[in-house]
Amino acid sequence: MLERTMRLTFGCVLALSTGCSGDTEPAATGSSAGTLASPELQGSDFKVAVEAVTSSRVTLSWPPFSAATDLRVYIGPEPPELPGRRLPLAVQDAVLPGTATGHTVTAVAAATDLFALVIADEGRASERLGFAHARTEGGPRAPLETPLREVHAYAPNVLALVLQNPATDYNGGTPIGNTGADWAAGAWTVTRSLGAPVAVSAVRRHSIPVGQPDYPVGYWMFGDDDIVDIDHRVFLLLDEPIGGRELLQVNHAGAPGTELDVRLPFSDRYLETPVIQVNQLGYNPRASRRFAYVSGWMGDGGSVDLSNFPALAEVLIEPLDPLDPRRVAASGLALAVRATADGDAGGEVREIDLSGLAAAEGVRYRVRLPGVGVSWPTAVSEEAAARAFYVVWRGLFLNRWHGDLGAAFTEWTRPPDHGIAHWVETGNTDPWTMFDQNTSTADPRALIGGHHDAGDFDIRPFHVVVAQYLMRAYELDPSRFEDGQLTLPESGNGIPDVLDEALFSVAAWRQLQNADGSVRMGVESWRHPAGYYYASDDQLAYWTYDPVVWHTAYTAGLFAQAAYLVAPFDGVLAGDLETAARDAYAFAAGRGAPDEYLLFAASELWRLTGEAAFRADYEARWDAIDVWGRGAFDNVQTMPAIYPGAFTSYTPAMADFVMGYYTAPGARANIAQVTLAQLDERAANMAGAILNSAHAHRHGRAASTPPDWGQSTATGRHGDMLYQRLQVGALSAALEQDFFDALSLSADYVLGCNPASYVYITGLGSRHPEQPLHTDSLAFIQDQGLPPIPGIPVYGPVRNMPGAYWYAPIEASFYPNFAGQPLGQRLSDTRGSVNMNEFTVWENQAPLAELFAALLGEGFTPPPSWFPGGDDHRSTLTSHTSE
Numbered sequence: 001m002l003e004r005t006m007r008l009t010f011g012c013v014l015a016l017s018t019g020c021s022g023d024t025e026p027a028a029t030g031s032s033a034g035t036l037a038s039p040e041l042q043g044s045d046f047k048v049a050v051e052a053v054t055s056s057r058v059t060l061s062w063p064p065f066s067a068a069t070d071l072r073v074y075i076g077p078e079p080p081e082l083p084g085r086r087l088p089l090a091v092q093d094a095v096l097p098g099t100a101t102g103h104t105v106t107a108v109a110a111a112t113d114l115f116a117l118v119i120a121d122e123g124r125a126s127e128r129l130g131f132a133h134a135r136t137e138g139g140p141r142a143p144l145e146t147p148l149r150e151v152h153a154y155a156p157n158v159l160a161l162v163l164q165n166p167a168t169d170y171n172g173g174t175p176i177g178n179t180g181a182d183w184a185a186g187a188w189t190v191t192r193s194l195g196a197p198v199a200v201s202a203v204r205r206h207s208i209p210v211g212q213p214d215y216p217v218g219y220w221m222f223g224d225d226d227i228v229d230i231d232h233r234v235f236l237l238l239d240e241p242i243g244g245r246e247l248l249q250v251n252h253a254g255a256p257g258t259e260l261d262v263r264l265p266f267s268d269r270y271l272e273t274p275v276i277q278v279n280q281l282g283y284n285p286r287a288s289r290r291f292a293y294v295s296g297w298m299g300d301g302g303s304v305d306l307s308n309f310p311a312l313a314e315v316l317i318e319p320l321d322p323l324d325p326r327r328v329a330a331s332g333l334a335l336a337v338r339a340t341a342d343g344d345a346g347g348e349v350r351e352i353d354l355s356g357l358a359a360a361e362g363v364r365y366r367v368r369l370p371g372v373g374v375s376w377p378t379a380v381s382e383e384a385a386a387r388a389f390y391v392v393w394r395g396l397f398l399n400r401w402h403g404d405l406g407a408a409f410t411e412w413t414r415p416p417d418h419g420i421a422h423w424v425e426t427g428n429t430d431p432w433t434m435f436d437q438n439t440s441t442a443d444p445r446a447l448i449g450g451h452h453d454a455g456d457f458d459i460r461p462f463h464v465v466v467a468q469y470l471m472r473a474y475e476l477d478p479s480r481f482e483d484g485q486l487t488l489p490e491s492g493n494g495i496p497d498v499l500d501e502a503l504f505s506v507a508a509w510r511q512l513q514n515a516d517g518s519v520r521m522g523v524e525s526w527r528h529p530a531g532y533y534y535a536s537d538d539q540l541a542y543w544t545y546d547p548v549v550w551h552t553a554y555t556a557g558l559f560a561q562a563a564y565l566v567a568p569f570d571g572v573l574a575g576d577l578e579t580a581a582r583d584a585y586a587f588a589a590g591r592g593a594p595d596e597y598l599l600f601a602a603s604e605l606w607r608l609t610g611e612a613a614f615r616a617d618y619e620a621r622w623d624a625i626d627v628w629g630r631g632a633f634d635n636v637q638t639m640p641a642i643y644p645g646a647f648t649s650y651t652p653a654m655a656d657f658v659m660g661y662y663t664a665p666g667a668r669a670n671i672a673q674v675t676l677a678q679l680d681e682r683a684a685n686m687a688g689a690i691l692n693s694a695h696a697h698r699h700g701r702a703a704s705t706p707p708d709w710g711q712s713t714a715t716g717r718h719g720d721m722l723y724q725r726l727q728v729g730a731l732s733a734a735l736e737q738d739f740f741d742a743l744s745l746s747a748d749y750v751l752g753c754n755p756a757s758y759v760y761i762t763g764l765g766s767r768h769p770e771q772p773l774h775t776d777s778l779a780f781i782q783d784q785g786l787p788p789i790p791g792i793p794v795y796g797p798v799r800n801m802p803g804a805y806w807y808a809p810i811e812a813s814f815y816p817n818f819a820g821q822p823l824g825q826r827l828s829d830t831r832g833s834v835n836m837n838e839f840t841v842w843e844n845q846a847p848l849a850e851l852f853a854a855l856l857g858e859g860f861t862p863p864p865s866w867f868p869g870g871d872d873h874r875s876t877l878t879s880h881t882s883e
Helices: 180-184 382-397 461-476 497-511 549-566 571-590 595-609 612-625 656-663 669-691 715-719 722-728 733-750 775-784 805-812 841-854
Strands: 006-008 022-024 049-053 058-061 070-076 091-097 102-105 113-121 127-135 148-155 158-170 187-191 200-211 227-238 245-253 260-267 291-294 312-317 327-334 336-342 347-353 365-369 420-422 444-446
Touching (some): 058 113, 091 102, 113 260, 148 260, 158 260, 180 200, 180 227, 187 200, 187 227, 382 497, 497 571, 571 595, 595 612, 656 722, 669 715, 669 722, 722 841, 733 841
Antiparallel strands (some): 006 022, 049 058, 113 127, 148 158, 291 347, 312 365, 336 347, 420 444
């Protein structure tokens, strides 16, 4: 922090709005409070300290002054414009005796920046000034002293107040204690600092469920799903614009429990607004396309009218000392029309081109709309790319089957979970069918590998794609991945950490391989978890599915690919995996596995071994499934059944199935030509689908595809074909940049550039999931008061609310009704909203891990502050070390 000093011109009259001219002295390192000294008191300190902050109060203190006749306390929405000057707008809060050493500013709006000026009068021509800055508590899950959670400007003439309504109780019809209608009714008044009223012409409301807090932690312990926390977003439409800075008095009088009387320090350089959607972690500095978006939806007030918004925006730099004004980094940025009507956003969307914003490590930016406010913090830095990579990949580690969450690796600690699966022969090969509770447990065997599925603890056959995504991420550019990048138990073993995580997934299938080479389809229990508890406290038994030929063929390909990649680091492990691959391939081929799956195994075995028999087998199977001259790209009907990346028309083929063959020397000319041509065509189509997105907030979901089950938010799935084509290389510079930009825009969307202005991954950004349906996270939240485990991506918006009974309390908490929300707003941060707030390791987590690996820069090593116990281990933002 910086301490400011100024030498006053003797006898100058200080105006509250302008300050006083004088000679400045250099700033010195010290308190965050500014100082000003008269000639007689030059060199003395007047440090105003912030002693305590709540959601509505700021307590200040300062040293005693024996000579002071009185002390005056002023508050305002912005810092002094120059060192030592008065606040640009200041309102007197108190006059105190000269002996006072502190003061509490009360009735301040939550989640706002407050600047204080304290003047100690010490005679007719002598006074000392001290400055302080505080930000009141607020935002999601914050402890509140009033119902006000946060406040934003939603337009030049619209104030949005977020009001908490905890612990409503669903009674089969409406939530008991729902205060939404009461907040929208009653009398709202807004008054300016000089006493002029601002007429409220209309009040609009948008209510959403934000939590289901009633649940114990423990096996076979269940809470009350009818208890729902609701946030009411109340929009005050004013008869005139607010302006650039004000100290507003906002009052509501109405039904009991809905009284509110707060002072709002309003500044369009400080007050955050969700109508500006940015990448809340930071944009990739190597991307040539970067955008912020402007849109908003006001519930029963519909879409925000953007016609009275400013034509130009700017970007501000957040200073290290909060008492320094925010400087302009870029100005004159046009608000261009992106879409006049967008179904996801619910109305018009504009965009701000940020491609010219300078990359700067450690700098936090704010996009500013004059007369409205600023965005959540953002950045343009390699650190932002690295942090997304680190958190999401470590989310995989924290979700391992038999993961040891020790204090050396995480602050979310618990003992190893599970580690045992019961081997049975039941004939169960249906991944959607659970076992009978009385199935035999006579043959328990060790199982250490794989990852949990969603809020459950099973390993299903779909998990084969996890290792596939992770190994493809490594193959994209092995030079970027090193040992020690992810703070894993394996860090230091000489193998790059991303490959270690892939190998941990492969290890599950290796341990589930039978002596005859067949591979069991995973493990499952007789029910989903019985309550919310740590994975290490799970008492359910897990049994093995029987093997099937297609799954065995698939894992043969994984074993061979893993052997090839690990061979430079661990020859013994590579040899074991090669044996497993050969055995699995022989079993699957001997029992008529589908050609497309055997194609994958033959492709990787030929690259691994160089044996002509595998090459010939690959080519024969390519020819066997060739229909229109495109080989494997012609016959992929069964692939989408297990491969989530094949969910759009742009990625109907599993490109990973052909990459081993194509990248090994000696590929048959016509197969190589077709493969490259198909990769070229499909990668260009996919890049085009993102760059020229059908959605105003750019991402790759097809316009006709609903957003359900992560099809909007698991944007790593939209990158299939781009990864493989980038790996092949030999692209023009322009096309390579297009492909990279498409991936970067996909990351921007999931990190906040979306209609909800929301990061769909825990532990990242300013607004993110707080109650994901993830059993370990729910235990940590309730039992230890920790936030959810970082790196967990949720499904996000859905088209329809399911009809199952446990959704009823959630659906009843929405206003307007759920079906009346724009698609991008149809989400709920509640543990019971399975299709919105759950995830799977194969649909969401691994695809996003691949995406962020593809965007990682060179030479990344996590700083010590990111390790357990470090200052940034729980940080959701990039560091702030520079301006």
